[in-house]
Amino acid sequence: MTGMRLARRARPIGWLARRSVRQFLLRALSLVLITLGGIVLLVPLLWMISTSLKTNAEAFIFPPRWIPRHPLWSNYPLALTTIDYFLYLRNTVFITFGALLGQVLSASLVAFAFARLRSRFRDAMFIVLLATMMLPGQVTLVPVYLMFRAFGWLNTFLPLIVPAYFGGGAFSIFLLRQFFSTLPVELDDAAKIDGCGSFTIYSRIILPLAKPALATVAIFGFFGYWNDFMGPLIYLSKNSLYTLSLGLQFYVSSEGQVQWNLMMAATCVSILPLLVVFFSAQRTFVQGVALTGLKG
Amino acid sequence: MRPLAWVRQRGAGRMERREERDFFLFSAPWTIGFLIFTLGPMLVSFAMSFMRYDVLTPPQLIGFENYRIMFSTDPLFWQALKVTFIYTLGSVPLGIVAALLVAILMNQQVKGIYVFRTVYYLPSLITGVPAALLWMWILNPSVGLINYGLSLVGIKGPAWLFSETWVIPALIMMSLWGIGGPMIIYLASLQGVPKHLLEAAEIDGAGTLSRFWHVTIPMISPVIFFNLVMSIIGSFQVFTSAFVMTQGGPANASLFYVLYLYRNAFSYFKMGYASALAWVLFAVIMFFSLLVVKSSPAWVYYEGAVRR
Numbered sequence: 186m187t188g189m190r191l192a193r194r195a196r197p198i199g200w201l202a203r204r205s206v207r208q209f210l211l212r213a214l215s216l217v218l219i220t221l222g223g224i225v226l227l228v229p230l231l232w233m234i235s236t237s238l239k240t241n242a243e244a245f246i247f248p249p250r251w252i253p254r255h256p257l258w259s260n261y262p263l264a265l266t267t268i269d270y271f272l273y274l275r276n277t278v279f280i281t282f283g284a285l286l287g288q289v290l291s292a293s294l295v296a297f298a299f300a301r302l303r304s305r306f307r308d309a310m311f312i313v314l315l316a317t318m319m320l321p322g323q324v325t326l327v328p329v330y331l332m333f334r335a336f337g338w339l340n341t342f343l344p345l346i347v348p349a350y351f352g353g354g355a356f357s358i359f360l361l362r363q364f365f366s367t368l369p370v371e372l373d374d375a376a377k378i379d380g381c382g383s384f385t386i387y388s389r390i391i392l393p394l395a396k397p398a399l400a401t402v403a404i405f406g407f408f409g410y411w412n413d414f415m416g417p418l419i420y421l422s423k424n425s426l427y428t429l430s431l432g433l434q435f436y437v438s439s440e441g442q443v444q445w446n447l448m449m450a451a452t453c454v455s456i457l458p459l460l461v462v463f464f465s466a467q468r469t470f471v472q473g474v475a476l477t478g479l480k481g
Numbered sequence: 482m483r484p485l486a487w488v489r490q491r492g493a494g495r496m497e498r499r500e501e502r503d504f505f506l507f508s509a510p511w512t513i514g515f516l517i518f519t520l521g522p523m524l525v526s527f528a529m530s531f532m533r534y535d536v537l538t539p540p541q542l543i544g545f546e547n548y549r550i551m552f553s554t555d556p557l558f559w560q561a562l563k564v565t566f567i568y569t570l571g572s573v574p575l576g577i578v579a580a581l582l583v584a585i586l587m588n589q590q591v592k593g594i595y596v597f598r599t600v601y602y603l604p605s606l607i608t609g610v611p612a613a614l615l616w617m618w619i620l621n622p623s624v625g626l627i628n629y630g631l632s633l634v635g636i637k638g639p640a641w642l643f644s645e646t647w648v649i650p651a652l653i654m655m656s657l658w659g660i661g662g663p664m665i666i667y668l669a670s671l672q673g674v675p676k677h678l679l680e681a682a683e684i685d686g687a688g689t690l691s692r693f694w695h696v697t698i699p700m701i702s703p704v705i706f707f708n709l710v711m712s713i714i715g716s717f718q719v720f721t722s723a724f725v726m727t728q729g730g731p732a733n734a735s736l737f738y739v740l741y742l743y744r745n746a747f748s749y750f751k752m753g754y755a756s757a758l759a760w761v762l763f764a765v766i767m768f769f770s771l772l773v774v775k776s777s778p779a780w781v782y783y784e785g786a787v788r789r
Contacts, residue, residue: 215586223600247624291510298507323759328522351514383503412609414721430610452611
């Protein structure tokens with residue numbers, strides 16, 4: 186009896202020990218892999234910073250030096266002036282925030298309709314909305330371009346800003362609608378009994394409760410508009426209207442011999458605003474990305 | 482009693498009508514936007530695909546000529562299609578597998594794992610022109626980072642963006658730098674796999690691998706499905722990197738479909754032909770999306786769904 190109990194106890198212990206050794210090894214291995222992968226992903230960024238501090242001659246030394254002999258901080262002011270950085274930055278900020286405002290406002294209105302207001306046409310319209318997510322933008326590219334051209338909107342920011350005020354994209358509407366649907370409908374009913382109309386419910390109840398989802402949509406929108414390339418490329422052809430993306434691109438294509446050190450410095454400073462936004466809103470952002478995946 | 486019921490009914494009817502009216506008011510931005518920026522242009526673009534239009538002279542109806550030229554006498558159309566296919570075939574499966582593997586490694590209770598999550602996510606923020614410029618420099622054949630790395634292990638690296646053979650692999654490699662986005666989505670879905678299922682499988686004697694294969698994968702398969710569709714759609718629309726890094730070269734080896742479409746529309750001003758190209762792209766994307774959707778009952782598991 187006692188022997189049996191001992192034996193029974195002994196076996197699991199030995200098995201456990203072997204198992205925990207295996208688990209330890211597995212965990213160590215995965216940590217090594219994660220670290221290696223992380224280094225591989227970060228090295229391009231370090232490489233960019235390193236190049237941005239070299240002379241152009243030092244940038245072409247092989248094998249490369251990771252730490253420049255004399256860090257050339259003056260590359261940064263030089264890069265900022267050679268590409269009209271602050272002008273492009275101002276244009277980019279203007280377009281981004283102009284469009285962002287419209288996107289958040291209109292997407293939240295429409296999402297409220299789809300989440301909270303009943304209509305015979307609602308489901309059919311929602312299916313159409315979802316279907317537009319599958320439509321590649323190229324299908325409407327040419328007619329929309331010709332339309333804005335007919336409006337005389339070429340070489341203005343309007344083609345890049347105005348469409349955002351009309352729904353702000355199916356994806357943002359979808360995301361907000363999913364979030365609004367999770368809020369208890371009793372809140373609306375209570376407000377209705379108190380005599381509130383739909384707009385009051387939207388602005389006083391739903392919007393304040395949906396701040397995380399609104400922030401997610403705004404951050405996605407920010408990155409989308411900030412990085413947009415094809416839109417500015419098609420609609421803006423004057424240097425004074427260029428966005429950062431366009432300015433950087435034309436700097437490269439117009440220079441015969443690219444000065445990679447300056448190029449990397451300029452790239453660095455054009456990424457910087459994105460990183461600032463990311464790190465200051467990291468929690469919301471990561472949660473938001475996860476939210477999109479799960480609801481999708 | 483009777484009048485009251487009548488009032489109530491009438492009141493409810495008015496409320497309903499009001500709600501319906503509010504629905505149309507609130508959804509109006511999208512409805513109007515859909516008509517002006519989506520449906521209208523779609524119809525126009527479809528009509529234009531049967532026309533010749535160079536912006537300067539009035540459009541001219543030419544029937545199926547654009548499509549005929551595309552399929553029979555335009556080698557660049559086939560080249561663009563081929564380039565885009567090969568890129569998709571490489572980048573989509575690799576991206577999905579890599580993002581999933583990283584997410585699995587990240588899904589551990591280890592101190593400081595948050596730092597790693599940020600590190601892996603960071604590159605996916607850098608897209609568009611800055612990413613293209615950075616990678617042009619990294620892929621530089623003589624002093625670039627990649628060929629420097631290869632030289633350390635005694636390999637002489639190829640010319641990458643300047644090589645017809647290596648330009649697409651180079652761009653696929655670059656696309657893997659941005660797996661952080663899908664990784665976060667997988668990570669969230671991995672954390673949503675119910676613990677009790679994994680424990681039940683463990684009690685039944687399932688090892689780590691078989692638990693992963695028979696419990697985790699089915700539970701997250703809807704997310705894999707979603708990412709698969711989205712990344713197929715995305716990879717058929719690659720534009721910026723090709724435009725900035727290679728201009729479609731060398732010898733059209735990186736002539737991505739949308740780059741070719743852009744050139745037809747805005748360099749050659751063949752608006753009709755560009756519209757026809759766009760509709761073929763739409764058809765191709767729909768075909769592949771439907772293929773994935775049709776295959777999904779075989780491998781996507783929806784909790785609570787009835788098996789047919």
